[in-house]
Amino acid sequence: MPDTRTIGQRFRAGEVTDEQVNAAGSWRRFRGPARSPQQGAPTPDNPTIEERLRAGEITDEQVNAAVSAYLADPAPGVRRIAKGVSLDVAAAVAEHEFAKDVLNGPGLSSRVRRIVVRTAILLTRPG
Structure with missing residues (x-):
């Protein structure tokens, strides 16, 4: 089941870091639907x-x-x-x-x- 949480929720949970976003090259990969x-x-x-x-x-x-x-x-x-x-x-x-x-x-x-x-x-x- 895909993760539907927003980036803000993922940041608050400590699951997404700046380094991960920079490595991916875009905030969009971490955006919720x-x-x-x-x-x-x-x-x-x-x-x-x-x-x-x-x-x-x-x-x-x-x-x-x-x-x-x-x-x-x-x-x-x-x-x-x-x-x-x-x-x-x-x-x-x-x-x-x-x-x-x-x-x-x-x-x-x-x-x-x-x-x-x-x-x-x-x-x-x-x-």
Whole structure:
């Protein structure tokens, strides 16, 4: 039976280390499955924000603007990321266990907060 726990749960359990993540070359190998409509099951019709970015449907500037807007006002609500692409960034962060854990931590730099929110956005499948 596959492990369905999120990376945050695995970190808290001490089962995943930074060295393992670095050796694997990606956080994605340790990510739990999507569990909400915001991060639905992968389908060709439902690409992640990152897949849309790589396909040229969204620009880095648009993703960065979404990150900045969320950090300036983290209130829930659907935000337009690009033409035809909207998502609730607060819900994306809430669904990403690692992002929740990191953002609730004390003393984080603004750079770390930006990276964590950006990662949560990139992994989201807007519905």
